[in-house]
Amino acid sequence: MKKLINRPEDVVREALEGFAAAYGDRLTVHTEPAYVVRADAPVAGKVALVSGGGSGHEPMHGGFVGPGMLDAACPGEVFTSPTPDQMLAATQAVNGGAGVLHIVKNYTGDVMNFEMAAELARDEGITVEQVVIDDDVAVQDSLYTAGRRGVGATVLAEKICGAAAEQGRPLREVAELCRRVNAEGRSMGLALTSCTTPMAGKPTFDLGADEMELGIGIHGEPGRERRAVVTAREAVELLATPVLDDLPFEAGDAVLAFVNGMGGTPLMELYIVFNELQRLLGDRGVTVARNLVGSYITSLDMAGCSITLLHLDEELTALWDAPVNTPGLRWKA
Amino acid sequence: MSETVSHEAVTAWLRAFAATIAEHRQYLTELDAAIGDADHGVNMDRGMQAVLGRLDALAEGATGALLKAVGMTLVSTVGGAAGPLYGTLFLQMGKVAGEESPGKEAGGGSPQTRDTPEAAPGLTLRQWAGLVDAGVAGVQARGKAVVGDKTMVDALVPAAAALRAAAAAGLAVSEALSQAADAAERGMKATIPLVARKGRASYLGERSAGHQDPGATSAWLLMRTAAETLVTSEGPASETRPHPGA
Numbered sequence: 001m002k003k004l005i006n007r008p009e010d011v012v013r014e015a016l017e018g019f020a021a022a023y024g025d026r027l028t029v030h031t032e033p034a035y036v037v038r039a040d041a042p043v044a045g046k047v048a049l050v051s052g053g054g055s056g057h058e059p060m061h062g063g064f065v066g067p068g069m070l071d072a073a074c075p076g077e078v079f080t081s082p083t084p085d086q087m088l089a090a091t092q093a094v095n096g097g098a099g100v101l102h103i104v105k106n107y108t109g110d111v112m113n114f115e116m117a118a119e120l121a122r123d124e125g126i127t128v129e130q131v132v133i134d135d136d137v138a139v140q141d142s143l144y145t146a147g148r149r150g151v152g153a154t155v156l157a158e159k160i161c162g163a164a165a166e167q168g169r170p171l172r173e174v175a176e177l178c179r180r181v182n183a184e185g186r187s188m189g190l191a192l193t194s195c196t197t198p199m200a201g202k203p204t205f206d207l208g209a210d211e212m213e214l215g216i217g218i219h220g221e222p223g224r225e226r227r228a229v230v231t232a233r234e235a236v237e238l239l240a241t242p243v244l245d246d247l248p249f250e251a252g253d254a255v256l257a258f259v260n261g262m263g264g265t266p267l268m269e270l271y272i273v274f275n276e277l278q279r280l281l282g283d284r285g286v287t288v289a290r291n292l293v294g295s296y297i298t299s300l301d302m303a304g305c306s307i308t309l310l311h312l313d314e315e316l317t318a319l320w321d322a323p324v325n326t327p328g329l330r331w332k333a
Numbered sequence: 334m335s336e337t338v339s340h341e342a343v344t345a346w347l348r349a350f351a352a353t354i355a356e357h358r359q360y361l362t363e364l365d366a367a368i369g370d371a372d373h374g375v376n377m378d379r380g381m382q383a384v385l386g387r388l389d390a391l392a393e394g395a396t397g398a399l400l401k402a403v404g405m406t407l408v409s410t411v412g413g414a415a416g417p418l419y420g421t422l423f424l425q426m427g428k429v430a431g432e433e434s435p436g437k438e439a440g441g442g443s444p445q446t447r448d449t450p451e452a453a454p455g456l457t458l459r460q461w462a463g464l465v466d467a468g469v470a471g472v473q474a475r476g477k478a479v480v481g482d483k484t485m486v487d488a489l490v491p492a493a494a495a496l497r498a499a500a501a502a503g504l505a506v507s508e509a510l511s512q513a514a515d516a517a518e519r520g521m522k523a524t525i526p527l528v529a530r531k532g533r534a535s536y537l538g539e540r541s542a543g544h545q546d547p548g549a550t551s552a553w554l555l556m557r558t559a560a561e562t563l564v565t566s567e568g569p570a571s572e573t574r575p576h577p578g579a
Contacts, residue, residue: 004509032410054412079370079380080412106534109414116408116417138536145535200371219370221533295473 001201008198034214036062037072047165048094051103052079054079060297065329069162070292080221081109087249099127099171105150106134118220131178135187137246138215152308163322186243191216218299236276239307251285256310261295264303336506337455342393346562364547368534373547380411399433416553425471426464462496469493483529485548491516492556510560517556521549
């Protein structure tokens with residue numbers, strides 16, 4: 001394992017300290033328990049957004065804390081859900097009296113920990129709504145799985161709902177909007193390499209030099225199918241086809257196309273992927289009205305990418321375009 | 334019945350479980366790497382080390398309060414799915430223990446005197462089986478898993494059933510705990526051919542078959558450790574604690 005770290009057991013704490021050092025002017029980083037809040041929290045009368053998840057997905061979620069997006073984020077250990085005490089502390093810190101929305105990615109641990117946190121927060125008289133994001137089409141949504149995973153649509157939901165909360169919309173409306181983004185967004189990813197968690201010290205799964213894993217999640221969990229590496233054009237077809245067919249996205253639709261890097265893939269390759277995606281969507285009569293290209297929801301040092309498509313209407317487009325000022329995403333601010 | 338589960342035995346069990354988890358940290362993580370996300374051993378070890386760090390202070394209280402504090406410690410330190418699940422197991426056990434009067438069967442009509450460790454005669458097998466039952470029911474309510482989903486429930490449910498049956502048959506505590514550990518081991522081994530239906534392993538579909546479930550494995554370690562440490566003969570509480578893993 002080659003990593004720029006000191007000791008594996010200190011990775012999360014030291015990364016958080018570095019994050020605090022870099023962005024301390026606009027974010028407050030708490031330890032014991034660990035959570036990140038925007039410096040002006042709580043914002044009186046505004047619905048507050050809290051998310052969280054295992055570390056190793058940077059910039060998500062801490063990098064999305066700030067005006068126009070999240071009010072707080074709770075980082076867990078690497079690929080491990082944060083705990084209810086962190087979520088409760090974050091919820092208390094950002095509650096401005098208009099209620100708190102928990103945006104939860106659909107993983108067994110995240111869902112259970114956020115459920116316990118919501119029970120604790122409600123006991124303290126805080127109004128909490130939770131929306132679970134489950135946009136990954138690689139997983140069969142059935143009684144026989146933990147359900148679809150929350151991946152790329154999480155970033156889009158946090159941006160769009162953050163803008164709505166900033167407009168002063170009530171909790172029920174912001175939560176409904178979050179459910180709509182989840183319902184209208186779909187994703188799928190592939191890996192060219194596994195990732196290596198600092199504690200394990202070796203790749204989570206073995207992938208041959210000429211192999212790729214299709215349908216991966218964001219924790220180094222193997223995907224659904226292993227096959228020979230293909231060109232960017234063929235790879236985009238393998239990812240986009242199940243995404244398009246699932247909702248479905250059809251000719252005449254306008255979408256936000258999000259090409260996400262898994263952490264170890266150069267931006268240059270992501271541009272090639274986006275170019276192929278735009279071409280493929282054009283052939284299908286689907287218009288790319290907005291796009292996002294870059295590494296926003298990552299899996300440590302995994303090479304690969306994911307594709308997320310979100311149906312856009314006028315309202316969602318306006319909310320996407322609204323100002324945002326976070327370490328990970330910033331425009332018009 | 335000549336044996337009970339004393340407060341000292343419960344603390345010895347927790348110490349021994351922490352030692353066993355530390356010893357099996359890499360093994361549990363390797364099992365998890367095959368079908369999950371390679372963190373079960375690391376997470377459980379972090380949680381049990383936190384329990385160990387607080388155990389001397391916590392052991393001053395009653396058994397119910399001790400088990401509840403262990404549950405809250407695990408909830409706030411383990412993370413992942415194992416945190417809420419193991420946390421709930423101990424929280425529910427502690428809740429029932431707090432309601433029990435040591436040495437007296439429920440409904441005995443005697444006043445509910447709270448146990449102080451030095452005066453505690455220990456829990457009867459029937460009472461202990463009730464604690465484990467409540468804990469396992471809590472795990473199932475939180476995680477919504479049933480036997481056959483390839484989770485820790487596959488080891489816990491048979492163990493709880495074995496304890497219940499042993500209590501009904503009037504077996505000695507040591508025999509009951511040994512049967513519960515055996516039942517947990519069979520349940521754990523039975524997860525190997527299963528296709529996972531809960532947790533991260535379920536994303537693998539058929540590819541999850543052929544691997545032993547890491548959660549069922551740590552649950553078996555919990556039950557095996559119980560069989561090794563939980564029995565104390567009835568009588569005045571011993572001042573010496575059994576050595577972990579002894």
